[in-house]
Amino acid sequence: xxxxxxxxxxxxxxxxxxxxxxxxxxxxxxxxxxxxxxxxxxxxxxxxxxxxxxxxxxxxxxxxxxxxxxxxxxxxxxxxxxxxxxxxxxxxxxxxxxxxxxxxxxxxxxxxxxxxxxxxxxxxxxxxxxxxxxxxxxxxxxxxxxxxxxxxxxxxxxxxxxxxxxxxxxx
Ligand code: ADP
Numbered sequence: 001x002x003x004x005x006x007x008x009x010x011x012x013x014x015x016x017x018x019x020x021x022x023x024x025x026x027x028x029x030x031x032x033x034x035x036x037x038x039x040x041x042x043x044x045x046x047x048x049x050x051x052x053x054x055x056x057x058x059x060x061x062x063x064x065x066x067x068x069x070x071x072x073x074x075x076x077x078x079x080x081x082x083x084x085x086x087x088x089x090x091x092x093x094x095x096x097x098x099x100x101x102x103x104x105x106x107x108x109x110x111x112x113x114x115x116x117x118x119x120x121x122x123x124x125x126x127x128x129x130x131x132x133x134x135x136x137x138x139x140x141x142x143x144x145x146x147x148x149x150x151x152x153x154x155x156x157x158x159x160x161x162x163x164x165x166x167x168x169x170x171x
Contacts (some may be wrong), residue, residue, distance in 0.1 A: 001167050002141045009160045012153045013041040018109040019073040023117045033120040043068040059095035075100045079118030097136040104147045113151040116159045130162045
């Protein structure tokens with residue numbers, strides 16, 4: 001595993017990093033889960049900026065400021081809803097990670113934190129999602145010198161244990 005990849009169990013809204021990623025929905029106007037937590041902690045300025053973005057397609061990403069959050073930026077990406085695996089879900093999830101990392105480079109983000117995109121109400125199988133996230137981020141970092149650090153932020157024990165074992169397995 002690339003040494004620029006870290007794993008923590010935490011609430012992503014508390015992190016003092018350059019950018020946190022939001023697992024948003026395509027409206028970018030807020031929702032439940034991590035999206036709701038980010039909007040609550042960021043305050044109304046975030047929603048106002050999001051309204052100007054005209055939504056976001058699945059697999060794509062858009063950046064805003066962090067407002068009242070301790071991070072400078074929020075990178076909003078829309079993960080795929082899991083419909084059983086025959087609707088390009090795996091490629092779309094990989095695109096989320098890749099497009100967030102591209103935006104990070106463009107905005108000089110050195111430390112970026114990701115939640116476990118699509119593994120909540122979008123029901124992407126957690127083990128498959130973790131394997132895709134780790135593979136995509138690792139191959140990106142192997143080809144780029146920035147960002148300096150990518151933090152996977154797990155909120156639930158199940159994801160944390162999964163990531164820990166997958167990261168340990170490839171050491
Ligand atoms: P999605 O619609 O992409 O599935 P969810 O927000 O429902 O998005 O879930 C994505 C992941 O975010 C889940 O693994 C969930 O445990 C996690 N999550 C929820 N709240 C937070 C938080 N405050 N910080 C970090 N991760 C969170």
